[in-house]
Amino acid sequence: MRNNVLIIGGGPAGLEAGANLQRLGYNVLLVEHSNTLGGHLGKWDRLFPGGTPASAALDKLLGSMDGVKCFTDTEIQSINRLGKSYNVILSNGITVLADAVLVATGFDLFQAEKKEEYGYGIYDHVITNADLELYFKTGLDTRINAPRKIGFVHCVGSRDEKSGCRSCSKVCCATAVKQACEMKAAFPDAQIYCFYMDLRMFGRHYEDMYLEAQRDYGIRFIRGRVAEVSENIDGSLSVKAEDTVSSKPLKVSLDLLVLMAGMRPSVSGQRIGSLLGMQNEKDGYFEVLSEITAQQRSSIPGIFLAGAATGPKTIPDTLADARGAATQIDKYLSDIFPKAKDLKQLIKTAW
Amino acid sequence: MIYEGKQKIWSEYQKEIPDDHYFYVRSCIRQSFFPASEAAFLDITRKKLGKDIFETEHHTTCGGIAYHSDAIPQETVMTIIARQFALMAKYGYENYVCSCITSFGLYCETLETWREFPELQKKIAETLWKTCRLDFAKPKYIVHASDLIYHYRNQIAALAKHKLINVHTGEPLRVVEHIGCHYSKMFPSKGVGGAEYPYVLAGMVEACGGTVVDYPERRHCCGFGFRQYFIKANRGYSLSNTYKKFESMEPYHPDFIVTNCPGCPYFMDRWQYVIAEETGKTYGEGSHGIPVLTYEEMMGLVLGYDPWDLGLQTHQVGAEPLLDKMGIQYDPERKYLGAKGKDIGRPACPSCIR
Numbered sequence: 001m002r003n004n005v006l007i008i009g010g011g012p013a014g015l016e017a018g019a020n021l022q023r024l025g026y027n028v029l030l031v032e033h034s035n036t037l038g039g040h041l042g043k044w045d046r047l048f049p050g051g052t053p054a055s056a057a058l059d060k061l062l063g064s065m066d067g068v069k070c071f072t073d074t075e076i077q078s079i080n081r082l083g084k085s086y087n088v089i090l091s092n093g094i095t096v097l098a099d100a101v102l103v104a105t106g107f108d109l110f111q112a113e114k115k116e117e118y119g120y121g122i123y124d125h126v127i128t129n130a131d132l133e134l135y136f137k138t139g140l141d142t143r144i145n146a147p148r149k150i151g152f153v154h155c156v157g158s159r160d161e162k163s164g165c166r167s168c169s170k171v172c173c174a175t176a177v178k179q180a181c182e183m184k185a186a187f188p189d190a191q192i193y194c195f196y197m198d199l200r201m202f203g204r205h206y207e208d209m210y211l212e213a214q215r216d217y218g219i220r221f222i223r224g225r226v227a228e229v230s231e232n233i234d235g236s237l238s239v240k241a242e243d244t245v246s247s248k249p250l251k252v253s254l255d256l257l258v259l260m261a262g263m264r265p266s267v268s269g270q271r272i273g274s275l276l277g278m279q280n281e282k283d284g285y286f287e288v289l290s291e292i293t294a295q296q297r298s299s300i301p302g303i304f305l306a307g308a309a310t311g312p313k314t315i316p317d318t319l320a321d322a323r324g325a326a327t328q329i330d331k332y333l334s335d336i337f338p339k340a341k342d343l344k345q346l347i348k349t350a351w
Numbered sequence: 352m353i354y355e356g357k358q359k360i361w362s363e364y365q366k367e368i369p370d371d372h373y374f375y376v377r378s379c380i381r382q383s384f385f386p387a388s389e390a391a392f393l394d395i396t397r398k399k400l401g402k403d404i405f406e407t408e409h410h411t412t413c414g415g416i417a418y419h420s421d422a423i424p425q426e427t428v429m430t431i432i433a434r435q436f437a438l439m440a441k442y443g444y445e446n447y448v449c450s451c452i453t454s455f456g457l458y459c460e461t462l463e464t465w466r467e468f469p470e471l472q473k474k475i476a477e478t479l480w481k482t483c484r485l486d487f488a489k490p491k492y493i494v495h496a497s498d499l500i501y502h503y504r505n506q507i508a509a510l511a512k513h514k515l516i517n518v519h520t521g522e523p524l525r526v527v528e529h530i531g532c533h534y535s536k537m538f539p540s541k542g543v544g545g546a547e548y549p550y551v552l553a554g555m556v557e558a559c560g561g562t563v564v565d566y567p568e569r570r571h572c573c574g575f576g577f578r579q580y581f582i583k584a585n586r587g588y589s590l591s592n593t594y595k596k597f598e599s600m601e602p603y604h605p606d607f608i609v610t611n612c613p614g615c616p617y618f619m620d621r622w623q624y625v626i627a628e629e630t631g632k633t634y635g636e637g638s639h640g641i642p643v644l645t646y647e648e649m650m651g652l653v654l655g656y657d658p659w660d661l662g663l664q665t666h667q668v669g670a671e672p673l674l675d676k677m678g679i680q681y682d683p684e685r686k687y688l689g690a691k692g693k694d695i696g697r698p699a700c701p702s703c704i705r
Contacts, residue, residue: 116360117547121353122356122548123352124352228547230565231565231567233566
């Protein structure tokens, strides 16, 4: 008898955990509410720090999914504890008895229009990091028209009490530096400014990327938050900020402003959390059993967590977290369903 | 500019504005600056629209100017405000409408402070009783007078004698709307349309056929700012603020400016003259300056009030070019006649603004 594992969420965490659990011999079902697998990774062009194509990373993840049953465009209708397992009814009419559930519901991008002073959705040439990635992928965005002066605003919806988002989104600094360099490569005559609070270049090679941005691409980093954005009569943007290094206010006209929208807890994930009775921490992400030793376990037996459902993560961190979750699930199922474990071992041994 | 984006924000910042039965409090300084505006508000709401707007001579200043100038402490200003609210309750009202933006901001600040610090509210209630023998009360609804005119904007537009349309070209008049800083910058949810893209005046302009000009320094302070003006040495800041705004709006060729704050129309009107005298720079068509109106004056013109009854002769920048555009008939000989035909005198002719 093979244990059933249900994975909720078809982003990088769900895909990586699914492939690993399948390899461990479990019967894996993955449910994704949207119509495609890959989550935000599917909408991204290149990944920091080395510029790896997102499509290559996603293809690799999808290519490891042999045997995993995936249901896209599918919602969880109900989920109830039944003995040691969970009885799950899906929106496509299928009922699953899952012995473990992995919640990998990811994150939502902060809705940049909530920072009203930046004018996203109001001024023609204000876009987000996600819009820019889509432009890199497709080359299509009428708002980007040979810009000569470009600004990047870090921490939009991150580390910002006013917008109700105190936590750092972790990936925006490196993404902004990556995107700034890409824009400079695409528009060599453009002047590019990054408005930042402080640069969190914590990962391997990130600091090198930041130095290259300054030295090789001539990106100008201005330590200070943008106060307000308005539109000039010619359609360009008037941006006011403070340069806290020189202690002076600053006003600059730009042709394009890119808002680095941060990560927020996924709304659809919160619905799943409500169905399961899971707790959130103050930052809105799911509570974990131990932030040091059991990051992939919830406080509910049999319910596991992976990826950005428990807070902002880079893609490598997400994948590592997913592999950790797979290991935790394997350990849990071996303990709770020892006979199934024996059978699994027997099958493995027989082969 | 994506208009639908603004509409989305406007839809999120709508406040509940009761339709009738208000206790009205005037502004300290508006009666000096533009004395006919409050009279126009009362006339429009009471006589044109048949609303119950009550006022009493017993109300006082809210204390805002003294408070913001650090002349009195917060507890004093809160007691003054508690007395205003107590008068409202004494006369049987629970909806409070104020003429002044500074007052509106201060009322919102005070109510929020009492909500967060109930012990302070208790103390103020005790002080109110000891000093005035009045029972403490809080309004059920508090609105600014411009909120109320916004609420009635479609009714007023239906009664319009003149639209905000250039009768010579048929084009909508181009209007700069300027919101007082204390209207919603402190508490965005208390203002119609929020803080970044307020709709309270824009809604009136649109209802009456005009179009709103959005220019880069739209959010900037008019230049009043208590410390900028009350401290004489700082007045250069006040003037430079106004100058910045006019330089920014100039390329959009606005036909007039409408405001909802006591200080804004005054400073944007008077500083145009000072800028002209100091720099020789004038704004508006034919170096005439850009007329600056209160929202009561704007709606009064729409409703067909005589411009001189609305007090437009108290403006530095003459309103005549605007009146001509709107097709409003007026008697130039009556411009400087006060009550009972008394000559109120004529201003010295400025050399730069015509």
